Amino acid sequence: MKKLMLSLAVNGQVYDVAAFPHRTLLEVLRDDIGLTGTKRGCDDGDCGACTVLLDGLPVTSCLVLAVDAVEKTITTIEGLATAGQLHPMQQAFIEHGALQCGFCTPGLIVTAKQLLEEKPDSSDEEIRAGLAGNLCRCTGYVQILAAVAACRDGQLAGQTEAP
Amino acid sequence: MKSFELYDATTVEEAVGLLDQHGPTSKVVAGGTDLVTGIMKDWVQGPGMPYPDVLIDLTTISEINRIAVEDGALRIGAATPLADIAESAEVQAGWPVLSSAAHSVASPLIRNFGTLGGNLNQRPRCWFLRGEHFPCYKKGGDFCFAVTGNNRMHAIIGGELCYIVHPSDTAVALLALGAATTIAGPAGRREVAFDEYFVGPREDVLRENILQHNEVMVDVKVPQPAAGARMAWIKLKDRQVYDFALTSVAVVASVENGVWQDGRIVLGGVAPTPWRATMVEQALAGKDVQSAVRSASALIRNEARPLSLNAYKVDIAIGLTERAVLQAMAA
Numbered sequence: 214m215k216k217l218m219l220s221l222a223v224n225g226q227v228y229d230v231a232a233f234p235h236r237t238l239l240e241v242l243r244d245d246i247g248l249t250g251t252k253r254g255c256d257d258g259d260c261g262a263c264t265v266l267l268d269g270l271p272v273t274s275c276l277v278l279a280v281d282a283v284e285k286t287i288t289t290i291e292g293l294a295t296a297g298q299l300h301p302m303q304q305a306f307i308e309h310g311a312l313q314c315g316f317c318t319p320g321l322i323v324t325a326k327q328l329l330e331e332k333p334d335s336s337d338e339e340i341r342a343g344l345a346g347n348l349c350r351c352t353g354y355v356q357i358l359a360a361v362a363a364c365r366d367g368q369l370a371g372q373t374e375a376p
Numbered sequence: 377m378k379s380f381e382l383y384d385a386t387t388v389e390e391a392v393g394l395l396d397q398h399g400p401t402s403k404v405v406a407g408g409t410d411l412v413t414g415i416m417k418d419w420v421q422g423p424g425m426p427y428p429d430v431l432i433d434l435t436t437i438s439e440i441n442r443i444a445v446e447d448g449a450l451r452i453g454a455a456t457p458l459a460d461i462a463e464s465a466e467v468q469a470g471w472p473v474l475s476s477a478a479h480s481v482a483s484p485l486i487r488n489f490g491t492l493g494g495n496l497n498q499r500p501r502c503w504f505l506r507g508e509h510f511p512c513y514k515k516g517g518d519f520c521f522a523v524t525g526n527n528r529m530h531a532i533i534g535g536e537l538c539y540i541v542h543p544s545d546t547a548v549a550l551l552a553l554g555a556a557t558t559i560a561g562p563a564g565r566r567e568v569a570f571d572e573y574f575v576g577p578r579e580d581v582l583r584e585n586i587l588q589h590n591e592v593m594v595d596v597k598v599p600q601p602a603a604g605a606r607m608a609w610i611k612l613k614d615r616q617v618y619d620f621a622l623t624s625v626a627v628v629a630s631v632e633n634g635v636w637q638d639g640r641i642v643l644g645g646v647a648p649t650p651w652r653a654t655m656v657e658q659a660l661a662g663k664d665v666q667s668a669v670r671s672a673s674a675l676i677r678n679e680a681r682p683l684s685l686n687a688y689k690v691d692i693a694i695g696l697t698e699r700a701v702l703q704a705m706a707a
Contacts, residue, residue, distance in 0.1 A: 234382040346483025
């Protein structure tokens, strides 16, 4: 067994990482690249806390081998804010208090962002179905669904500066 | 997880050659959601289930990632993601039972990279098989822990020696549709009907299908349904959102003036293979479906041999079968 040189395009930047083939994308993102916004929850594909966009599609990065992400684009929660401005979905989660402990939030936000980009007029039911793979054990989902619906409907109070 | 050597196959034949060369500790992988991050990450192994040290990636083979309709029949490559099948307008229009089954697998986040071949060939979810410390028959051991242990999810039909239930949703739909699969091996390619594909514990407890170690599933071919065919898919889960099936039912039937002409009823989650309820089909043949379906479905009770904690699944199988047949009638 030897390490492979992986070139990973994360949030518009290319990272060269030497990793064994059994390392998951989640592990490499967090431990090698240092992007710890993507969370490790169940590490079993059940909870969705580790969701990232792989070639624009949300996937559980704990189930994807890092080597399978080569030559694809990867977007993590860190890649959403641009030029100091939060993404509207991040803004919506803040305005609606759509989190308590926040552990599921990065995964939920990237899934919800992709959902509305693919179908901007998603119905409430489509939003629920699209978020089905992202579990939240704090909120009961009510504020999360309200935040995504507000983002869809363009009903945000205003942008704040990203930290 | 132990590390492994990884090969990117560019053709099916290359993958077969690599399997042949590296022997039983080599495996093909596509999405990897079961093999890598299920079986290998959880150290599921034994004399009958050696831990893989060589993986051959199939996602680099474009031939097996596609959906096509050829002469009315549907052909889907084994490495096609489940989301593509669930969302395909062609599949939804012609084979809705398959798109519904594909849509009911796991969560949207997993369907985006989990593949059809992986769903069909994944290993069972039995919690004793998946537990590192249970040397059961399937791992080459000499005991089934489900017989005396917690068996509420296990088989009610066809169990013997081992009481796993087959975990695949798409397998249930494909068997109902009379589909076949192309298998590539060292001697070339052959087509096998799903009727002949699945293997129960009585035949060989170490496997769930006929696929040999040096063979690769290439694609799945689904015939054009009869004109006016009715289809239905129902999957009952412990959790409403996503889970493996407690019991699922696929129905594909021809019905004229309310009378059952021909069709298949297949259940998932009840037996070590997708299980065709032929006695229900026969009891419906030539009968008015609305009036015959209840007594026909109840015949499943004669076939069932539940364990200590799963007799409830017999009632579920009967009720769900009746409901699925009626849903197909309304389709």
